Amino acid sequence: MHAARDTRPAHVAVLGAGPAGLTAAWELLRAGIRVTVVERRAALGGLGGTTAWEGKDGTYRFDFGGHRFITANRDLMQLVDDLLGDDLLTAERHSVIRFRGRTYDYPLSLGNLLRNAPPGLLAGAARDVLAMSLKRPEPGHDFASWTTAMFGPTLYRTFFAGYTQKLWGVPPEMLSADWAEQRISLMDLREVARLLLPGGGRGPRTYARRYRYPRHGFGVIFERLARRLEREGATLATGTRVTGLAEGEAGVCAVLTDRGPIPCDGVISTLPLPQMQEMAGGGPSGLRFRGLRFLNFPMRMENVSPYTWQYLSDDTLPATRLQEPRRRSPEMAPPGMTSLMLEIPCDPGQPLWSGDDHALMDRMKPGLAALGIDMRRWTGEVWGARAAQAYPLMTLGYAEDRARAFAHLARWPNLVQCGRQGVFRYIFTDTAMEMGQMAAAMLISGRDMRAQIHDHRNERNVIEAQSIA
Numbered sequence: 001m002h003a004a005r006d007t008r009p010a011h012v013a014v015l016g017a018g019p020a021g022l023t024a025a026w027e028l029l030r031a032g033i034r035v036t037v038v039e040r041r042a043a044l045g046g047l048g049g050t051t052a053w054e055g056k057d058g059t060y061r062f063d064f065g066g067h068r069f070i071t072a073n074r075d076l077m078q079l080v081d082d083l084l085g086d087d088l089l090t091a092e093r094h095s096v097i098r099f100r101g102r103t104y105d106y107p108l109s110l111g112n113l114l115r116n117a118p119p120g121l122l123a124g125a126a127r128d129v130l131a132m133s134l135k136r137p138e139p140g141h142d143f144a145s146w147t148t149a150m151f152g153p154t155l156y157r158t159f160f161a162g163y164t165q166k167l168w169g170v171p172p173e174m175l176s177a178d179w180a181e182q183r184i185s186l187m188d189l190r191e192v193a194r195l196l197l198p199g200g201g202r203g204p205r206t207y208a209r210r211y212r213y214p215r216h217g218f219g220v221i222f223e224r225l226a227r228r229l230e231r232e233g234a235t236l237a238t239g240t241r242v243t244g245l246a247e248g249e250a251g252v253c254a255v256l257t258d259r260g261p262i263p264c265d266g267v268i269s270t271l272p273l274p275q276m277q278e279m280a281g282g283g284p285s286g287l288r289f290r291g292l293r294f295l296n297f298p299m300r301m302e303n304v305s306p307y308t309w310q311y312l313s314d315d316t317l318p319a320t321r322l323q324e325p326r327r328r329s330p331e332m333a334p335p336g337m338t339s340l341m342l343e344i345p346c347d348p349g350q351p352l353w354s355g356d357d358h359a360l361m362d363r364m365k366p367g368l369a370a371l372g373i374d375m376r377r378w379t380g381e382v383w384g385a386r387a388a389q390a391y392p393l394m395t396l397g398y399a400e401d402r403a404r405a406f407a408h409l410a411r412w413p414n415l416v417q418c419g420r421q422g423v424f425r426y427i428f429t430d431t432a433m434e435m436g437q438m439a440a441a442m443l444i445s446g447r448d449m450r451a452q453i454h455d456h457r458n459e460r461n462v463i464e465a466q467s468i469a
């Protein structure tokens, strides 16, 4: 048993230089605490980073999947505003689902469904509404039964089943309903039907249409934050991989890295929870991530489409989303040009993960042409990127594995996990940053806030923050 901590730490090691880690480091510095941020990559920003590529026609910038900044937290918005000033733009989201040659608004809306869906689909959905109003099905614990209970079998089969299998690589019956409850920006089918009636309602209020985006990519938020940290005296140890933790009398006394130990008396970790459990001697956790491979490619035209995201539901393409970075900021591509990004879910070791970018582009070309994209405008260049731990895979039973990992790490009172990989939750950047702030507050105050941090903004059915943008 370790002694209770009654003083503020003198030197905190922050593990990971993504949004959560950098925000935590900023809060610690403001409280006068020495900070070392340890990051295995050379670049900063983690999954929130942006990469610049030099093409034949100029510079293109790509995020890891095209981010947007939304938050309901005024203080956080102020921090990002201060960092970016005039370089913070406001954009509007317009996303669609592409399926079997048709284009539907995302989130689904009734008017749009009625205009676009084939009669068979509409008849099936209408039958489902009727059946569900006679007997409401109980939403189950798995994704398939939860989504079927909410939207009916017809919409589930059409819009969710195939896409979900492609995204997660496991049958929807094996996924926890937690993911659906927190992430699906839709009302349930009966509510959609109710909106048909005059004065029936105004649509989903939890869906944020407007968002903020830096002129030169999402990652600029974190590049600026990192520069500010350095100016204020933080050490940023990039290109340094954390390999273990050393234990002293009061908890963790040093972080072990491939460049040697870093002595410290407090640790904020944003590293993947399963990795931390193993480093702390807890053995394998059973928790897994889903990876993403990105293909980024320039097009000789100014605009491909008006869409922020196109969700690709057909199984003819292994990609799940297509996006055009210029929809976020016109300066993501050189003048007169635009670019596209394909997101392809796959995991290290699978054939889709390895292999040449050009060969994979060749495989994608027919599917892209079928979406109406004029591939004769492609410059022939392609830049690939990979994120092995893009999404926490919330299979049935994940919550118990997660709880066991936290219990194992709880034995060190001066160690706190936060961030998306750190707490193994599908959270947005603003929540990751808030968790970083809370983790810093915990070490500064000495009050154990770990349970609160791990479940921060875990409200059921809250889908997206109503952005104050």
Ligand SMILES: Cc1cc2nc3c(=O)[nH]c(=O)nc-3n(C[C@H](O)[C@H](O)[C@H](O)COP(=O)(O)OP(=O)(O)OC[C@H]3O[C@@H](n4cnc5c(N)ncnc54)[C@H](O)[C@@H]3O)c2cc1C
Residues within 6 Å of the ligand: 015, 016, 017, 018, 019, 020, 021, 038, 039, 040, 041, 045, 046, 047, 048, 064, 065, 066, 067, 068, 069, 070, 240, 241, 242, 243, 270, 271, 272, 292, 387, 390, 391, 418, 419, 420, 421, 422, 427, 428, 429, 430, 432
């Ligand atoms: C495709 C995609 C789209 C997204 N879109 C949005 C969006 O539109 N809006 C939004 O708000 N959020 C979005 N997100 C979520 C957002 O990216 C994350 O919430 C956010 O990046 C989490 O920040 P973090 O600091 O917790 O984790 P990360 O950004 O993952 O940072 C963790 C850091 O730890 C480092 N690390 C890992 N292991 C080690 C080690 N052993 N040693 C040293 N360093 C290590 C990693 O390199 C990384 O830099 C999206 C995510 C994805 C994948």
